[in-house]
Amino acid sequence: MPAGPGARLAVDIGGTFTDVVVAHEGRHATAKVLTTPRAPERAVMDGIAAALTDAGLVPADVAVVIHGTTLATNALIERKGARTALIATAGHRDTLEMGFEDRFSEYDVGIDKPRPLVPRHLRYTVPERVNARGEVLLPLDEAAVLALVPALARQHVESVAVGFIHGYANPTHERRVRDLLHERMPDLWITLASEVCPEVREYERLSTACASAYVQPLMAGYLGRLELLLHDAGFACPLFMMLSGGGLATLDTAMRFPVRLVESGPAGGAMLAASIAAECGLPAVLSFDMGGTTAKICLIDDHRPQAARSFEVARMYRFLKGSGLPIRVPVIEMVEIGAGGGSIAGVDELRRIHVGPESAGAEPGPACYALGGAEPTVTDADLVLGRIDPERFAGGTLKLDAERAGSALAKAVAAPLGLDHALAALGVSEMVDESMANAARVHAIERGKTVGQRTLVAFGGAAPLHAARVAEKLGIQRVIVPTGAGVGSALGFLRAPVAYAVVRSLYMRLEAFDPAAANAVLEAMEREARAVVSAGAPGAPLVETRVAEMRYVGQGHEIAVPLPLRALTSADGALLSEGFDERYRAQYGRTVAGAAVEILSWSLTVQSETAPPARRADVASRPAGPPTGRRDVLDTTTGAYRDVPVYSREDLAPGTIVPGPGVIVEAQTTTVVSDHFDARIDAFGYIVLERRSAGERT
Numbered sequence: 001m002p003a004g005p006g007a008r009l010a011v012d013i014g015g016t017f018t019d020v021v022v023a024h025e026g027r028h029a030t031a032k033v034l035t036t037p038r039a040p041e042r043a044v045m046d047g048i049a050a051a052l053t054d055a056g057l058v059p060a061d062v063a064v065v066i067h068g069t070t071l072a073t074n075a076l077i078e079r080k081g082a083r084t085a086l087i088a089t090a091g092h093r094d095t096l097e098m099g100f101e102d103r104f105s106e107y108d109v110g111i112d113k114p115r116p117l118v119p120r121h122l123r124y125t126v127p128e129r130v131n132a133r134g135e136v137l138l139p140l141d142e143a144a145v146l147a148l149v150p151a152l153a154r155q156h157v158e159s160v161a162v163g164f165i166h167g168y169a170n171p172t173h174e175r176r177v178r179d180l181l182h183e184r185m186p187d188l189w190i191t192l193a194s195e196v197c198p199e200v201r202e203y204e205r206l207s208t209a210c211a212s213a214y215v216q217p218l219m220a221g222y223l224g225r226l227e228l229l230l231h232d233a234g235f236a237c238p239l240f241m242m243l244s245g246g247g248l249a250t251l252d253t254a255m256r257f258p259v260r261l262v263e264s265g266p267a268g269g270a271m272l273a274a275s276i277a278a279e280c281g282l283p284a285v286l287s288f289d290m291g292g293t294t295a296k297i298c299l300i301d302d303h304r305p306q307a308a309r310s311f312e313v314a315r316m317y318r319f320l321k322g323s324g325l326p327i328r329v330p331v332i333e334m335v336e337i338g339a340g341g342g343s344i345a346g347v348d349e350l351r352r353i354h355v356g357p358e359s360a361g362a363e364p365g366p367a368c369y370a371l372g373g374a375e376p377t378v379t380d381a382d383l384v385l386g387r388i389d390p391e392r393f394a395g396g397t398l399k400l401d402a403e404r405a406g407s408a409l410a411k412a413v414a415a416p417l418g419l420d421h422a423l424a425a426l427g428v429s430e431m432v433d434e435s436m437a438n439a440a441r442v443h444a445i446e447r448g449k450t451v452g453q454r455t456l457v458a459f460g461g462a463a464p465l466h467a468a469r470v471a472e473k474l475g476i477q478r479v480i481v482p483t484g485a486g487v488g489s490a491l492g493f494l495r496a497p498v499a500y501a502v503v504r505s506l507y508m509r510l511e512a513f514d515p516a517a518a519n520a521v522l523e524a525m526e527r528e529a530r531a532v533v534s535a536g537a538p539g540a541p542l543v544e545t546r547v548a549e550m551r552y553v554g555q556g557h558e559i560a561v562p563l564p565l566r567a568l569t570s571a572d573g574a575l576l577s578e579g580f581d582e583r584y585r586a587q588y589g590r591t592v593a594g595a596a597v598e599i600l601s602w603s604l605t606v607q608s609e610t611a612p613p614a615r616r617a618d619v620a621s622r623p624a625g626p627p628t629g630r631r632d633v634l635d636t637t638t639g640a641y642r643d644v645p646v647y648s649r650e651d652l653a654p655g656t657i658v659p660g661p662g663v664i665v666e667a668q669t670t671t672v673v674s675d676h677f678d679a680r681i682d683a684f685g686y687i688v689l690e691r692r693s694a695g696e697r698t
Helices: 040-057 071-078 142-146 146-156 174-182 202-233 251-258 264-280 376-385 402-417 421-446 463-474 485-493 515-536 570-587
Strands: 009-012 015-025 027-034 060-068 082-090 123-126 136-139 160-161 187-190 239-242 248-250 284-290 295-301 309-314 326-327 336-337 344-346 353-359 455-459 480-481 499-509 543-550 557-563 597-608 627-633 640-647 655-658 660-664 670-673 677-681 687-691
Touching: 009 264, 009 485, 027 040, 027 060, 027 485, 040 060, 040 202, 060 202, 060 264, 060 485, 071 202, 071 309, 071 687, 082 202, 123 146, 142 146, 142 174, 146 174, 160 174, 160 202, 160 557, 187 202, 202 239, 202 251, 202 326, 239 251, 239 264, 248 251, 248 376, 248 499, 248 515, 264 284, 264 295, 264 455, 264 485, 284 421, 284 463, 295 421, 336 421, 344 376, 344 402, 344 421, 353 421, 376 402, 376 421, 402 421, 421 463, 421 627, 421 660, 455 463, 455 485, 463 480, 463 485, 463 670, 463 687, 515 543, 515 597, 543 570, 557 570, 570 597, 655 660, 670 677, 670 687
Parallel strands: 009 060, 060 239, 082 123, 082 160, 160 187, 284 455, 455 480, 640 660
Antiparallel strands: 009 015, 015 027, 239 248, 284 295, 295 336, 309 326, 344 353, 480 687, 499 597, 543 557, 543 597, 627 640, 655 677, 660 670, 677 687
């Protein structure tokens, strides 16, 4: 986002911690406070107050506030959204129930399919019909729509999703339903599938519309309260929301389409890693974001995160694709696993250590928080292993109880396996590290990529503790821990542009390419996207990208093919054919000779232009000065404690070398330098871990 004359403030609400960053005149002030699930705005305001005090600023000094949150995600997972109804085309009441009509685990006779957000008795239908070309086959029965008003009132419905067959091609009927209901129920929230997800694929479109309707009252209420609190505190600046696709949008846009906020926090972390890749000139990066509840892994190539058009939330089987609710909006593609600092550890019936996906969260938290939690977590294990200073955790705002951590591990893990609590802690750590490493391997393989030659960028409160070990398991030679890594996603918000993506379905065969129809759709999309971005970044130069979603006729998935930034002509059919062949071959290793190609959808993104990151000349190496202390840290190779030096990150100037093993502490996290790595502070102040050869190990 373009820098203004005042300070910029970013807030990220996570499942365990709420992170705040204030950027002003080249420096950052940060705060990390426990999330308050019952009133999340309370933790936000507490964190903001702490960060501003640290920066020596007042609310009037802030030029912009940027916010990302997991509230929408949590509402979908925990089923704590609004009482929502669906109005669909007659005969299509059960689309949400039928889904894709397949089994995501075909040999599991007791399979639990994802439960629709809208129960069957709240799914209504009305007579109407439009075909795929947008032609009206059966006019909307307005009397049938009006007849639903008493039923909606009787059922105390708060929010309604309206989704008709082929509404993406002609939204007239959906819009008329909205008008009729608003006249008689002005307090009812109404979401149109043709606005939230104007694409083919009925089930995904309706699922996305229902998810947006389900969380809209919650998110609008929360954002409204937060906006009021900020105003009362003296903030007179705009508030932007981080979107799942990696861009920023105005508060009004976020309230209209809250489903676009579902992956907003992790998206900020990916944007941070992409920016660091550009600063350091790294073409291939693996982003590793490990917080209190989950770990997120994202592939970044040529300084751009992998993007996707859809994802799943609220999976019945956390790691099994197809077991969740499909959401079809622009999103940064990443794999997320239940491996955070608060992930609960235990022993299963086969006497194996397991970690997560259940999390202790912020309430009651890990056992070492001494806030009521009794089950051991990854944070408890890290504390027992000597990786965490109990007096400096979360900037010293939370004192950890090592005795409670050891007792919890002894009871739940060590005793069942006949281990001492230190080896039990090591077992927990090794399990969570292997889970993250395996998730990265699989994620890369599924996309035809490798991880060994990448640089690992580690951030989040827990990632620097585990990054070296994860890198060892993946064969990665370099790890970067950026400044302010403990609040990495919030830092990423400050680096994101104001951006908005629009997708429209307009089917055509490449052999019958219709440039006039394509241009009409693209021009309408451009007007919509530029209006949103210009409202958030008035006067800023804008950058546009266009893509056609293409596939061979009969296939189930598309490949994104870039479009030229101009009006299309009939000659561009050949250009699209060449582009499709190139990208299909890159992904699958071959093309299908003679097969017909079709275009399903068109995607257009407009974003505010951001200056390329400044590169910095490297600095001469220098040995580290005396450590600030020493600490016993358990060695993952020998299983024994080892006395290692402890350094304060703020004391390490660019060029400083810290040989492993060692520990580098800072306000919001700790970087463990294993004996396989040496650490060096680069010109940006980032910690760079470089792997030593076997003969160089100490």
